Amino acid sequence: MLDFNAILVLLVLLFIIVSLYFEIVGPGFTFVIAIAVLSAFRVVTPSEVLSGFANEQIMNIIMLLLLGDIFRRTTILDIFFDKIFKQAKTPKRFMLRMMVVVAPLSAFLNNTPLVAILIPYIHNWSKKNKTSVSKLLMPLSFAAILGGTATLIGTSTNMIVNGLVVDQKIIPNLKPLEMFDFAYVGVPMVIIGIIYMMFIGDKLMPDNTETITVTDEAKRDYLFELQVKSGSDFIGIERSKVPFLKNEGFILVEVLRNGILHQQIDRNFIFEEDDILTFAGNKERIADLINADKNLVIPSVGMFSKRTQSKVIEIVVSHKSNMIGKKIIHENFRGNYDATVLAIHRNGENLTGEIANVELRAGDALLLMTGNQFDRLSKSSNEFYTISKIKELRRLGVFRSFILIGGLLTVIALNVLGVGKLFTGLLVLLILTQLFKIVTPKELAKSVDYQLALIIALSLALGLAMIKTGVADVLANGVLYIFEPLGKHGMLFGIYFITSLLAAFITNKAAVAIVFPISLSVALQLGVDTTPFILVVSFAAAANFMTPIGYQTNLMIYGPGGYKFNDFLKVGTPLTIIYMIVTVLILSFIYL
Known part of the structure; x- marks a missing residue:
């Protein structure tokens, strides 16, 4: 029998889903209201709410986003892309070259600034070569998503999941995720995703020209x-x-x-x-x-x-x-x-x-x-x-470029080797950007995504509330009841499906906050390794191709590409199904 606190948490979860889906209030304010209610009824204490803001993973996410924005404001990536794309003469070659370049970069750089930089390139290239921009922008976003899922730092979703792993109270001393734990699924899916977009996605994508006719067919009015x-x-x-x-x-x-x-x-x-x-x-x-x-x-x-x-x-x-x-x-x-x-x-x-x-x-x-x-x-x-390219960007000399690029590569390498903490390395690198005047303090302050930090921190408190009140166990029992006849592999499919559906129609951050404690409880009740049940939540939330609202890069290309909502469903749903099958098969083979 559910007590009052458990019922309250369920109502709060329902409010979050409804508010985000119908855009009643913004995502940040939705979480503020939800956690304020839980705190007012003492489901979570103020110290538990505030503890999320001291989470190391949140600071890592913020610092990586700041570094990504610094790259966007300089000409380092612009010069690199100029050289890479100059030789592409046909749309198919351009698409292939773009996806092959963007996916590895997004594994180590935040994909939002990458896409922001490349949209003007694609816009100008398609205009110059008389190619529909809608045939190129969706592959750009999907390549960034595919690459981002291949490493811990490739997308904030992976790091949020890692933050939940560190912060959870169910399993003492649960090992945090490492940099390349995601690569077993992420790297094969980059290859499969590129092949899919080249041969299947290309045929499913709309061909939105910019010629306006006086009919309902006009795509970019x-x-x-x-x-x-x-x-x-x-x-x-x-x-x-x-x-x-x-x-x-x-x-x-x-x-x-x-x-x-x-x-x-x-x-x-x-x-x-x-x-x-x-x-x-x-x-x-x-x-x-x-x-x-x-x-x-x-x-x-x-x-x-x-x-x-x-x-x-x-x-x-x-x-x-x-x-x-x-x-x-x-x-x-x-x-x-x-x-x-x-x-x-x-x-x-x-x-x-x-x-x-x-x-x-x-x-x-x-x-x-x-x-x-x-x-x-x-x-x-x-x-x-x-979208229209601005040419006057801050140009860095060779020395400053070396500090920025070399510094980031060094931080990643030291973290992979276990020599240095990611938090410390990123903090030192940001200090260097100030000392060498790569970016001003004012510009850095403007780049902080305060709403994202708020959502992540409060999502940790939401997960804790679900665990404390037993709601996570109750929902886990429901998942077990539905998918248990399919076995352990079927349970992974079930968790993936639920997470992916929530991420597609609310936000991936909220989906992770809701499903993570459920997935962890499912693994414990099954008596199996928790790692695949943690990773499957991350992959399902991050690999979001079905809707423009499910992932920020999809939203960025939505208007410029002249896409309709159904275009994402048409192209993204088959890729999502492929991703789900590959994820479950690989995770089952390695861990179950």
């Missing part, structure tokens, strides 16, 4: 606004008599006049001064229309004259951006970034009303008209990823 200026030639003119509205590859969606939205714009609609016209169209067409100066101006953008050296840049809202949930009008793009929002694109949704009043979501693609200060002001921002 942006919404953008222009205002009828004073003295315009077509004030008082019917829509049917405005030539450029007929044939320039964009659609007039609606007109805002004196606060009233007009969505039925027939051929007899007459334009008036200060009307705000909302168009849907291709981003190149937007720039053409603005530059053509057809009696239209960008609303409230006096700072950008068409005679100044401004440029149109495409960005994607980051998964950890503070802009998420806020209206565009409340984000001071002009003051913060010397930029103005021209247009917004959100996959699979028809956005209506003023662009300024649109609430931003992770993965939204925005077109900005930028001034001369944009590059400098946006360089240290983690609010968004720039």
Whole structure:
């Protein structure tokens, strides 16, 4: 019989799943509410809640993310990629070369900055070679995910699991995971994943061109606004008599006049001064229309004259951006970034009303008209990823490059050999980046992902609450009841399936926090080695290919690739099934 505390923990788990799935509040605040409730009812003590923030693995994750961001801001990887991709002449060769390079790099570098750096390369290469960008961005994200699962430090998910191993109270002196414990599954899956994407995934991926047609088939329609200026030639003119509205590859969606939205714009609609016209169209067409100066101006953008050296840049809202949930009008793009929002694109949704009043979501693609200060002001921002390549990045000399690259390789090597702790090595390396002015303290402070640190620390408290109240054992019994007829191997399949499903539709961090104590309890009740039941949770949560919301790199390419939600299901589901089968077979062979 479950007591009050156990029922409360179950209700909190349900709240976390529902809140994350329906985006009721942000992930960080969801965990804060959950743990606050558990703490208020003394399910967990304040010291137990705060102990998560002192977890060594959390600090390792933060420091690795900081180092990854330093790589992103310098030209080290840019120069490397320039040389690697210069010789690729066909889309298939480019895809192969890209995946072969990205997967090993993401095993030791955080994959988010890697993908952020490469999106502009792929965008420009596909445009130059007249190739659909949608055929290349998904392989980029999947290669980063595949490579990240091959080592302990390749993805924060693996390190979170290791943190849970160290912090758990069920098994005394449970051995932490080591750097290459993940390689037995991760390395074969990198090879299998690349082969899959080259020969099967390539056929399943959409071919989204950037040519806009006036049909529902248009893949990359942006919404953008222009205002009828004073003295315009077509004030008082019917829509049917405005030539450029007929044939320039964009659609007039609606007109805002004196606060009233007009969505039925027939051929007899007459334009008036200060009307705000909302168009849907291709981003190149937007720039053409603005530059053509057809009696239209960008609303409230006096700072950008068409005679100044401004440029149109495409960005994607980051998964950890503070802009998420806020209206565009409340984000001071002009003051913060010397930029103005021209247009917004959100996959699979028809956005209506003023662009300024649109609430931003992770993965939204925005077109900005930028001034001369944009590059400098946006360089240290983690609010968004720039799709149009910015050339003016900080260039490092040979000595500083050696410190950064050589230092990271040394830290990893010493950790693998058991000579030095990862925490100590990363801390020393970050200090060196300050001493040699590779990055400023201000830039470093801006790079910290506080929400991620909060989620990880509080997830440790959630796992502890599940164990203390017996909820982990109860849920483990449920898993055993369903999958026990299939044997130990079937139990691994069951744990993988549950974790993968949760990770696909909430977040992988939350999935790990919920399933880890259950998986550990299952292993104990079966009386088998706990290692495969720990690793299977990590692989299932990290190898997330089925949805754009399941992994941050999928979200990053969602808008720029013009993908629909179903595209990830179509390409990612077979790969997820293959990954599950390979993982269970290898872990069973080695440990069971």
